[in-house]
Amino acid sequence: MMGKLWQKKSELNKQVELFTVGDDYLLDCELVKYDCLGSIAHAKMLGKIEILTHKEVNQIVSALQQIIESGDFEIKVEQEDCHTAIENYLTEELGELGEKIHTARSRNDQVLTALRLYYKDKIKECGNTVNKWIRVLEQLAERDGDILMPGFTHMRKAMPSSVALWCGAFIESAEDNKKLLKTAEDLMDQSPLGTAAGYGIPMEIDRQFTADELGFSRVQENPIYAQISRGKFEVTLLHALSQTMFDINKMASDLILFSMEEFGYFELPEELYTGSSIMPQKKNPDVLEILRAKYHTVRSCEREVGDLISNLSTGFHRDFQLTKGPTLKGISITLESLRVAALVVSEISVNKTKCESAMTDDLYATHKAYALASEGVPFREAYRRVAAELDQKED
Numbered sequence: 001m002m003g004k005l006w007q008k009k010s011e012l013n014k015q016v017e018l019f020t021v022g023d024d025y026l027l028d029c030e031l032v033k034y035d036c037l038g039s040i041a042h043a044k045m046l047g048k049i050e051i052l053t054h055k056e057v058n059q060i061v062s063a064l065q066q067i068i069e070s071g072d073f074e075i076k077v078e079q080e081d082c083h084t085a086i087e088n089y090l091t092e093e094l095g096e097l098g099e100k101i102h103t104a105r106s107r108n109d110q111v112l113t114a115l116r117l118y119y120k121d122k123i124k125e126c127g128n129t130v131n132k133w134i135r136v137l138e139q140l141a142e143r144d145g146d147i148l149m150p151g152f153t154h155m156r157k158a159m160p161s162s163v164a165l166w167c168g169a170f171i172e173s174a175e176d177n178k179k180l181l182k183t184a185e186d187l188m189d190q191s192p193l194g195t196a197a198g199y200g201i202p203m204e205i206d207r208q209f210t211a212d213e214l215g216f217s218r219v220q221e222n223p224i225y226a227q228i229s230r231g232k233f234e235v236t237l238l239h240a241l242s243q244t245m246f247d248i249n250k251m252a253s254d255l256i257l258f259s260m261e262e263f264g265y266f267e268l269p270e271e272l273y274t275g276s277s278i279m280p281q282k283k284n285p286d287v288l289e290i291l292r293a294k295y296h297t298v299r300s301c302e303r304e305v306g307d308l309i310s311n312l313s314t315g316f317h318r319d320f321q322l323t324k325g326p327t328l329k330g331i332s333i334t335l336e337s338l339r340v341a342a343l344v345v346s347e348i349s350v351n352k353t354k355c356e357s358a359m360t361d362d363l364y365a366t367h368k369a370y371a372l373a374s375e376g377v378p379f380r381e382a383y384r385r386v387a388a389e390l391d392q393k394e395d
Contacts, residue, residue, distance in 0.1 A: 018077065020318070025075045027324055028082035032073045034117040035082050035110065036064040038193060041213035042105060045206050051103055060101060063093050083110050104205045105196060108316050112192040112230060115324070117214060119237060122331045123185045127178055129338040130244060134174050136345040141167035144350040149258075149265050150358050160363050163350055166254070173247050180240035187233045191216035195223035198315050230320045231309030234327040238302035241334040242295065248341050249295035252288040255344070259285060264354035269347050287344060294337050301330035365390060 028035075040061050047057035067073050067086065079085040084107075090098030145164025150157045191211035194201060200223045211219045220226045258265040268285065276282035304326045308319055365386050372382035 021077055021080050022321070023325060024081045024321060025077050025079065025085075027328055028075055028085075029073075030328060031114045031118055032075075032082045032086070033068050034121075035086055035114040036068050037117060038110060038113040038210075038214065039086065039101060040064050041210045042193060043101060044213060045210045046100070046103060048206055048209055049204065052100060056097055056100070059094055059097060060090065063090055063098075081107075081111075082114070083107050104201050104203060105193065108197045108227060109192050109195045112195075112226060113214070115230075116188045116190075116192065116216075116233075119188045119233075119327075119331075120185060120215075122335075123181055123188065123237070126241065126244070126331070126335060126338070127181055129335055129342075130174050130178055130181075133338050133342040133345070134171050136342045137167045137171050137174075140345055140348060140350075141171075144352075147350055147352050147355050148359050149355040150360075150363055157358075157360070157363055159366055160359065163355075170247055170251055174244070177240065177244045177247065180243055181237075184233070184237040184240045187229075187236055189217045190220040191218070192220045192226040192229075195220065195226035198223050198227035224314050227316045227320075228309075228312075228314055231305055231323045234323050235302060235306045235309075238298065238305060238327060238330045241330050242299045242302050245295040245298045245334055245337060248337050249292050251341065251345075252292040255348075256285050256288045256292070259288075263358070264351050265358070267349045267351055268344070269349075272344060272347060287340060291337055291341060291344075294333050298330045298333050301326035301333075361393075362390065 043052060043057050043060040043064075046052040047054060052060070064086070067089065073082075073085070073089075075082050075085040079088060087098065087101060090101055092098070141164045145162060145167065147163045149161050149163060149166070151159045151161030151165075191207065191214060193210045193214070194205050194207035207219045220229070255266055255268075257263060259268055270283070272285075272287055273283040274286040275284065305323045308322050312319060368389075369379065369382040369386045372385060373379045377385075
């Protein structure tokens, strides 16, 4: 077993080791592929500036591709993270050549690079999954959109609505949320590789080359900014995700209400309900309740990352390590929730009879007031007339 990248003479206290490593060695299983891709680009750059020979580049690239293809690369707790584990592997396989890979970079910019590549992929996946949710909402609107249903304000009947209007609200909001995701993607789309520990490398390197190799649109120029953008970019991403989760939360709240026996506008199939351990009749919308709750979990991830990076001076701090867990968690929850939300919408049926019977006369009170206003009656007078008419009916 090779040592830690920073290992000198003394051995780290085991309790401190476990405390400082935390769950990074587990979380980093998600990043192995991306760290290898960053290292492949870095090795090619080292070849370009003649730190490595053409043969050495090929050897390193081949070993890194083997890790990617294996799909089961192990990271041990004593290795701390995927970056150490991968460099140890290269050294074990290639001897001294493996020790050359860290020339002209730090673990700091290495971490940033792997995370940015991972985030870019996940943002695209989120965008595609949002599109699937939009499509099932559009299909529901096409199938049952002309069915009228009450619209509510203050949890009371207000004005006529429709299935199409309800679906359209979430569709338009989802399109706006994709713009927020695009903003997060644009922030991530700048290469930090070559900024090292936050103050650059005291040798000539080609940062544009590695940026191009990795598919970044540009180089993140200022090395201090590269470090202090960690967490800041994640907060932006988590905010975009939380906006998507906010819509899922609201949709779930509506469906819980509108699928109650007392309303019955929407119905879910039996296989989407759970039951009670004591009440045989119960059909519980647990899936909707958990979808509703998951918004708060993602929102808490956003707040957690924001709090972790505040009150820190410029430069790297180990506090940044703790931003990885909540960010990966927020991404995972959002993707899973979008898939479940799409499933639920695809299985919804609309009870036209219940919707039509709920369309009582009081829902058209505003229409009556505007009909009078269009005939020249001052709106406030029209409002009073319709209100008086409703009062007489109640009496």
